[in-house]
Amino acid sequence: MSDTLTLKHCNAIHRFLRERSERVALNATWQRIHRDLDVGEVRENGKSLHFNARAQVAVLSRDEKIARQSRQSAHLEGIGLDDWQGVWEEMKAHQVSIKQQHMLAFGSVLRQVPRR
Numbered sequence: 001m002s003d004t005l006t007l008k009h010c011n012a013i014h015r016f017l018r019e020r021s022e023r024v025a026l027n028a029t030w031q032r033i034h035r036d037l038d039v040g041e042v043r044e045n046g047k048s049l050h051f052n053a054r055a056q057v058a059v060l061s062r063d064e065k066i067a068r069q070s071r072q073s074a075h076l077e078g079i080g081l082d083d084w085q086g087v088w089e090e091m092k093a094h095q096v097s098i099k100q101q102h103m104l105a106f107g108s109v110l111r112q113v114p115r116r
Contacts, residue, residue: 009033010068016051023050 012029024030026042026049034040040049091101100110 005032005036007071010071021051023048025049 009029009032012024013033016024023043024040026034026047030040030049034042034049040051042048043050096104103110
C-alpha cells in the first residue's frame with residue numbers, strides 16, 4: 001500500500017471489502033485512498049465514491065493484504081523473540097511468508113517449488 005496510507009486507511013478498506021459494498025461516503029479517509037490508489041468514481045456531487053468494476057476491488061484487496069503482511073513482519077521485527085530470533089532470521093533469509101510460517105507451526109509439510 002502507499003506509504004502515505006495509515007492503519008486507518010487499511011481498516012477502511014478492510015471494512016469495505018468485508019461488507020462487499022459498492023459505494024462509500026467520500027470522507028477524508030476515502031478521499032486519500034481514492035487519490036493514492038486511483039480507485040472508485042466520485043458521484044453524487046462529491047458525496048460518495050462508487051466501485052463498479054471488480055478490478056478496482058481487486059486492487060484494494062491486494063493492497064490491503066500486502067499492508068497486513070507488512071504490519072505482521074514489522075511486528076515480528078520489533079518484538080523480543082529470545083531463542084526464536086535465529087529461526088525468524090532463517091525464515092526471512094529463505095523468504096518464507098507469514099502464512100507459510102503459520103502452516104509450519106501447525107506441523108504442515110511444505111515443499112519448495114522453484115519459481116520460473
